[in-house]
Amino acid sequence: MDEILKPATEWELKSMISALAERQIPAEIIGAGSKRGVGRPVSAPVALTTSGMRGISLYEPSELVMSARAGTPLAQIEVELASRGQMLPFEPIDLGPALGAPAGIQTIGAVFATNMSGARRIAAGSARDYLLGLRAVNGHGEFFKSGGRVMKNVTGYDVARGLSGSWGTLAVMSEVTFKVLPLPDDVATLVYTGLTDDLAVELMSTALGLPYEVSGTVHLPAGLARRLKQADLRSEKKSLTAIRIENFTRSISYRKGRLKEALAAFGEPIDLSLEKSLQFWGDMRRLSFMPYEPTHLWRISTSPRMAAKLVNDIKRHMPVEAFYDWSGGLIWLETPASADAGTADIRRAVAIHGGHATLVRADHSVRGLVDVFQPQSPATERLSRGLKDAFDPLRLFNPGRMYATM
Secondary structure, eight states, X not given: OOEEEOOSSHHHHHHHHHHHHHHTOOEEEESSSTTTTXXXXXXXXXXXXXXXXXXXXXXXXXGTEEEEETTSBHHHHHHHHHHTTEEOTTOOOOOTGGGTSOTTOOBHXXXXXXXXXXXXXXXXXXXXXXXXXXXXXXXXXXEEEEEOSSOOOOSSOOHHHHHTTSTTSSEEEEEEEEEOEEOOSEEEEEEEESOOHHHHHHHXXXXXXXXXXXXXXXXXXXXXXXXXXXXXXXXXXXXXXXXXXXXXXXXXHXXXXXXXXXXXXXXXXXXXXXXXXXXXXXXXXXXXXXXXXXXXXXXXXXXXXXXXXXXXXXXXXXOOEEEEEGGGTEEEEEEOOOSSTTHHHHHHHHHHHOOEEEEEXXXXXXXXXXXXXXXXXXXXXXXXXXXXXXXXXXOOBSTTSSSTTO
């Protein structure tokens, strides 16, 4: 990497990208760099970071709306929201610790560019669902904006949400506007011990189907549970299946009792206090039990009812540790280091049971040889190429990061 560009203003960003476009020089697009290890290696002589574009530009607590420059640290956003009793409801995952970067350094622009959402996503929706608008510069060096400060139905293509999940391959965001929600008054967690993966999925799915507003369901097999920081849970030496409920204290007390009654067949749960609940779900959000190591980490989305079968199929070919989120709809899979990351076996299992898989952590050389993101269907690939041609025809932004030919 010969040069790092760090614009501090929108006009600097536009000027820098215009110069890159004029000389047809590709660039690696990053925020704070905490997710730099995800995707295929980017071969570019220049890196462009939005980390110099910081600051909250608009916050109207009564309207539940905030705007911030793309390089604003997520931690700053969440501190400001918490001071007014509000939060980002989709509970963004922090991949930093799993990828060897410090916790808490990711930027708000990267949160929306990657559409990474945590445990509450199953009840509240994803990051994309809360993005109201954005300002950005495309591969022509042209500034554009999409959306605004209110969420409404429109006819046509929603550019802002379309860019969410594009991993910096279509445009460089300079500012994002998003919806926020009030923090819950209280949080409680019921932890069931000793369940097999398939029984845990049944428990989590049953809990979500009950009218008690469950906001998070996760399952850690015994091997991962032993890595938890909380000594009392770690000492159980069993698998842990957690159900979270949030809201007013009086409401939680009632719903917790009813949940225990409805789920009595699964045993008597451990009842975590507010403080221990916050610590537990913070660890889930940071994947602190899957720290940076010379192992591979996969992110697999599938149907909850197929999750345990999918993992068992992969276990026939290699030892794994699997963390189940979203009642099994999301699996974080840790596998041994190998030359091909077990790609063929994992893709085969996903093809049989449905879903898609992304290789989140692997050595640089491995990421250059395998399909890191789920291979696209012909129709999806045509759509992706059309978007790339429209937004970044010169292939300036993160060339090859998601797919070798794009």
